[in-house]
Amino acid sequence: MDFILSVLSGAIGGLIILVFQKAWEFKDAKDQELKEQEAARQKLIISHDIHKRPVESKIVEHLLPGTSIEKMKRLLGVPDFTTYGKIFTEVSENPMDTNTYLYEFGNAHLLLTSQDGVSTDSVTISTKFDKDYPVEFIFPYLLEKDSAALGSMKLEKHLIDYVEKAEVNKTMRDAYFCIETYFGRAGRYHYYTFFGQDSDKVAEYFKDPDLKHLVNGSINSYCISGLSNFAPYISPFW
Structure with a gap:
């Protein structure tokens, strides 16, 4: 028991x-x-909250033409908007078929393109005028200053001297200019296009069509492209 x-x-x-x-x-x-x-x-x-997150100005150094799309997505994540089709640019009369990748951050818009979908052809960055996180132009060999924040950055005279192509226009709502230049270091030559919205400078230009009137005009975005006459623009107010 x-x-x-x-x-x-x-x-x-x-x-x-x-x-x-x-x-x-x-x-x-x-x-x-x-x-x-x-x-x-x-x-x-x-x-x-990704649209509130600022992006570092130096990110452009890692997204220059020739960067793989895989690396782009690894650095930036999935694009907010992706499409394929004809794209018109301010410095070209002929549209081009290409992939476009748009990213929106708290302080900037980023627009990248790729014809083959494998590597980038251009990168455009446009400021959203965030005073706490300004977007700097970070290629000092192109400027007399070490750096300058988009929105307060001015078009310097020597950039006019090296202009490849220019476009100046005005509408009922807007007045803008874009200046394409060709710069770079050995083996890394690129086309730099500066976009500005400055009604006073544009008005001076239309009175006397000379690019010198655009000197000191305000620049709010720029594009680095591996292709001539191909500089997609994204408005700061998009």
């Missing part, structure tokens, strides 16, 4: 331990599930 009671007692004790063990395993699994749900929620929050 004592033997039977001992066996039953051991069995009941083992069952109780098993129940507690399963309960702890269930609790651990539930805690892990809650952690995963919270992590997923945080990712959604980050995803929803």
